[in-house]
Amino acid sequence: MHIETQLAQIGTGKDKVAGAVNFPIYPATAYRHPAPGESTGFDYTRTANPTRSVLEEAITVIEKGDGGFACASGMAAIQTIMGLFAQGDHLIVSLDLYGGTYRLFEQVLSRYGLTFSYVDLREPQLAEEAILPNTKAILVETPTNPLMQITDISAIVEIAKRHSLLTIVDNTFMTPYYQRPLELGADLVFHSATKYLGGHNDVLAGLIVTKGQELTEKIRFLHNSIGAVLGPQDSWLLIRGMKTLAIRMERHQENALKIAHFLKTHPQVTEVFYPGLDEHHNYEAQVKQASGFSGMVSFRVRHASQVPGFLSNLQVISFAESLGGVESLCTYPATQTHADIPVEVREKVGVCDRLLRLSVGIENANDLIADLDAALNASCKSEGRES
Structure with a gap:
């Protein structure tokens, strides 16, 4: 199915109760269990919410991933991803980087023992030269914000795989309509969904998409544990925006x-x-x-x-x-x-x-x-x- 159709059809056919074409908003925080040890699949809304689940399934399919996670903002998505790393870990990051990401890395996460090297990833060999014994990932913003620098994702993926590193791509500017880094071998993609995916300057949101079952389960654990999840009203707004992407x-x-x-x-x-x-x-x-x-x-x-x-x-x-x-x-x-x-x-x-x-x-x-x-x-x- 073409991406235009996938986008326009988000949520259609998902409402099994009334058959609503526009999937409903579920504001509930708690859900009744049919019997001891049984669940409808929804227990507590931080873990899963029906409206958010429709959104997460949609971005997973559109980005060609294995798991999707909706967060309270783009920065919440990055913070959730950073939960994969531990004190002493090092990441290589695009040199021309959104200021909010730089602020999180240098003013917050550095206090927890993470270190970052900012590298001009237009030249992939510079990424390889920056790898240290404690390097765990390469985080790519392409095009970069604001200088629109382009990184060859496949070249970075090849380097990362050779050194057993994760490749993380900020796909905010391109959106999956124009670029799907997971198909190029990246491990994680994230979006400030506030931007093009929402498209109407009316919703604050972030999205993460993972490739591989092990990584998907790690992010699922962090998403639930950190709890910076997207609410049902904002999930519905994001679904509405993505339909016209x-x-x-x-x-x-x-x-x-x-x-x-x-x-x-x-x-x-x-x-x-x-x-x-x-x-x-x-x-x-x-x-x-x-x-x-x-x-x-x-x-x-x-x-x-x-x-x-x-x-x-x-x-x-x-x-x-x-x-x-x-x-x-x-x-x-x-x-x-x-x-x-x-x-x-x-x-x-x-x-x-x-x-x-x-x-x-x-x-x-x-x-x-x-x-x-x-x-x-x-x-x-x-x-x-x-x-």
């Missing part, structure tokens, strides 16, 4: 490609980062491992002093954190998503004060381009420069 991602990508080409020609833009541009670093790897490029575009303006004027002059696009919703958003990583990364680290990676990140929505592309053009020109004039 296919058509939304097509429009996000169509608009993003048009905007990336527009920004390349604008005199106030010095650099554009979009995986769908054939000059993008590792474009060939992206084409090999994914069927698309998604809707995230980052770019640099000429002068950092232009940023306030640009953001204040946007009319259609909202200056806001987050991404992946139907509405277009613009984020300033230096003060928002990556504010907790030390300036010297952030700037060394390339997240400078001139960098802006667009989550391209599903509006008319010409309206978005006109908005960007007007804001860029206004930012230039506010600085007394010619456009």
Whole structure:
């Protein structure tokens, strides 16, 4: 069955009581046992909930995994995965990394004895060179946030398997509609489902998908034990959002490609980062491992002093954190998503004060381009420069 059909049919036929096409919300926290030693499969909602189970089954099938787990946020999903590791363990992680993940690793998990090496995984041999005797996993963000760096997942998997390491992939930007890392040999995939999977800026959620029965049971234990699970109302919202993922991602990508080409020609833009541009670093790897490029575009303006004027002059696009919703958003990583990364680290990676990140929505592309053009020109004039 094609992925478009799988997505649209989430929950359909699952309600055995009333036959509801739209699977119901089960707010119950406790469930009656038919008899001593018997269970309906639902005992306590932290362990399992009917609405959440439909969501978890769906993401498992769509990502081609063996187990799916819905968490209270993307960060809760990462924290649950990190429960696999113990004091003294070491992980290799993408160099250009979402600031919230970096904050969790360096300000929280480091206090529990985990260590992390941040490596430019665009060059797989650098990952192999970074392996230590206590290395347990390689965590890949591809494309990275916000510089859209592409990692060859298959190359990392080959290295990881040779050294008996886990491969963990953040698939938030691509979604399983465009990229399925488990099919490329990865062991775990996770999403900030708040983003494209939810798609409407109205639900906070995270998803984990595992490959292999042993790993699946380990994550199942951690999911229940840590308890950062997704509630039934949010599970239902996420199901509703995922039903339209296919058509939304097509429009996000169509608009993003048009905007990336527009920004390349604008005199106030010095650099554009979009995986769908054939000059993008590792474009060939992206084409090999994914069927698309998604809707995230980052770019640099000429002068950092232009940023306030640009953001204040946007009319259609909202200056806001987050991404992946139907509405277009613009984020300033230096003060928002990556504010907790030390300036010297952030700037060394390339997240400078001139960098802006667009989550391209599903509006008319010409309206978005006109908005960007007007804001860029206004930012230039506010600085007394010619456009």
